[in-house]
Amino acid sequence: MGLSLPAKRITVNMAPADVQKEGSHYDLPIALGLLVAMGVLPGEEIAGYTALGELALDGSLTAVAGVLPAAIGAVSHKRGLICPAACGSEAAWAADLEVLAPPTLLALINHFKGTQVLAQPKPHMEEVAPGMRDLRDVKGQETAKRALEVAAAGNHNLLMVGPPGSGKSMLASCLPGILPPLDPTEALEVSMIHSVAGLLQGGRLLRNRQFREPHQGTSLPALVGGSSKAKPGEISLAHNGVLFLDELPEFPRQVLEALRQPLETGRVTVARANVHVTYPARFQLVAAMNPCRCGFLDDPSRACAQAPKCAVQYQSKISGPMFDRIDCHVDVPPVSAADLSLPPPAEGSAEVAARVAAARATQSVRLKEAHTGHGQAPRTNAEADGDLLERIAAPDQPGRKLLTEAAERMRLSARGYHRVLRVARTLADLEDSTGVRRHHVAEALSYRRVSPSR
Known part of the structure; x- marks a missing residue:
């Protein structure tokens, strides 16, 4: 940028010292502090802003996670916000906030010198999710459809039990199509969680309820939140949305038991030696499972010789307290050939x-x-x-x-x-x-x- 550093020792003091600090979003604040100390930028004006952003070697600013909650925090402290241009639309959702979203550090310097003007970024909204599965695609299973409607209407947890191929996963995939869109308060809550996780694409505020379907091999920190940076887990990313667990007994017992408290309280606390964070986790649990390991408990011609003992052993992988926290249990019988030959039902997801x-x-x-x-x-x-x-x-x-x-x-x-x-x-x-x-x-x-x- 044509600026030479002073021929002195440069010390960066990040107070308070007892708060752990890590991440590339400190690049921009450190650079601004140095430019103020050099007299390049006015300290009085910079003091009225909260800044975060990653600084590349060529002086460009790249996106970082957590801009939306940082913007809301800046509003509460009556400050403006400086962030990378890629995050400007995300920060613009905070009301009554001055946002400077330069593409490069040089553009920010020119703005404060008056040789360039940075326009206020405009907020963007996520587009409506296309291609959601419709209930018209499901033939038969009227009882399961009714249970799905009841679960959607009251945000109740749902467990579907049935043999392989009976349509449990298909029914679960229809749930997003019958849920109402997020209201503004819910959209802001969900978007803030995804912002912290670095999953807010293009700074667009989310408008669709999330449908998260982690695999059975998902680890405990990935599901409930954790790792060294205490990032939100799948249950928090499903906040105000749906968490679908297919083949429920195949998940590790420890992982399933960790869901018991969030299902009751609607939040999860991630405690580590160096960090203690509470995330929202008000999700709707939808699960599917076979009645036994082979899956054909009620079919005498196909069930294993250990029935019904195999069902007791298989379903005992899920504890009684976990079963008790599920509002609706519904059996999903196999679909007959006669049902498959019927025309599509008259009532679909829209109705x-x-x-x-x-x-x-x-x-x-x-x-x-x-x-x-x-x-x-x-x-x-x-x-x-x-x-x-x-x-x-x-x-x-x-x-x-x-x-x-x-x-x-x-x-x-x-x-x-x-x-x-x-x-x-x-x-x-x-x-x-x-x-x-x-x-x-x-x-x-x-x-x-x-x-x-x-």
């Missing part, structure tokens, strides 16, 4: 999505009105708990009697009892019913499943 959106809108209004505690009000029935759940989902007298009797016979835990109430409330919302009736409780109970290992 189901309209009912799901209406049910969620009803929930949102009700939960905001009924919420009396501190913090943000729950957004869906799956998040309602305690006194709030009792007030919005109390069934009528016949429904309460049925639930009490069923809870004793099925030996439902307190968690299972409350999850039945949540699902029943969602079923009532799908019918646009103000109260929870007996048939809502009956259908909700039909989605509770007891593992043969217990």
